[in-house]
Amino acid sequence: MSTTRLNRIAAAGTARRFVRIRLADSLQMFVLARVDNPFLEEVYLSPGITAPDTEDWEDQDTIELAGETGGHLYLDVPTGAVRALIEEHGGEHTDQDEDFPSVDYQLHPIAPSGHYPVTRGTQPIGRIARRTRDWHAIGTGGTQWAGPFNGPEQAAACLVAMVDLDTGRARSGEKELAAALAEHGLAPHRDGAAMYGTSWLTVGPGAGGDFPPMDEKPYVYAYLRNCADEGEMAVDRAVRAGDEWVTVVGCDSPDEDGPDEFDGRTFPGTDTAAVAAYIADWHRDPRAFRAQALKEARARRSAALGEACSRFI
Known part of the structure; x- marks a missing residue:
């Protein structure tokens, strides 16, 4: 009732x-x-x-x-x-x-756990909860709470957006990032190496981010990894606690000073919108972006080298 x-x-x-x-x-x-x-x-x-x-x-x-x-x-x-x-x-x-x-969801009475179950029609899609003053949301089958949000309405709306409505479960990193990139008019290309169990999303320089054949540069690709496993590359699973997004920039001028591929910025696993905005910045002007990204990459390497040297002084 x-x-x-x-x-x-x-x-x-x-x-x-x-x-x-x-x-x-x-x-x-x-x-x-x-x-x-x-x-x-x-x-x-x-x-x-x-x-x-x-x-x-x-x-x-x-x-x-x-x-x-x-x-x-x-x-x-x-x-x-x-x-x-x-x-x-x-x-x-x-x-x-x-x-x-x-709204297109139903909020149910608070459970003994302190969480409010959320359904869409008759399908459970997750829970929302208040922590101190902020609200957070987690999809069915998810392990990472999203938030903070200003109120339960905002948290539930985010839950609807982050859940695969066909299954009622938390969307994969691929679907999360693809949806965020779509807000910028970009459509990523999924790739991976089956023998290594890896997967990633790539955006090319074409209209809408279309990726050309033969891995032509420039490009940017992104993948999830758990901070405790730096060798992981995946977009085919849901975001988990301790995840981060890694971006890699492929340059279109390998004969110029600097590498033809280098690490871009990393982002918290829950901040998919920031990853999409970063890639959209690259898509607007890959050459200008490359110069700034190289500068940032060199600064990170210098800082890491300085920290390593200080241990021996």
């Missing part, structure tokens, strides 16, 4: 104002809630709705509102008790106020 609106209110709060919940039988209640709290601060039941004779309601401060309004106001009511009352009236009405934007 649907209590979708109450579920979202319980997670997001009501910003210190009352919001209305219409019930399936057209009666209504108004609630005031704090963010991610197991109790609703105030619950006003309009005439026609009677609170159950249970401890959850009996132990609250009850104020009978005088005048034409009538009804009763209850303080600090467990969200679960309010949900049960809504279900007694047939659930929530399909016609609700538009103070919460329409």
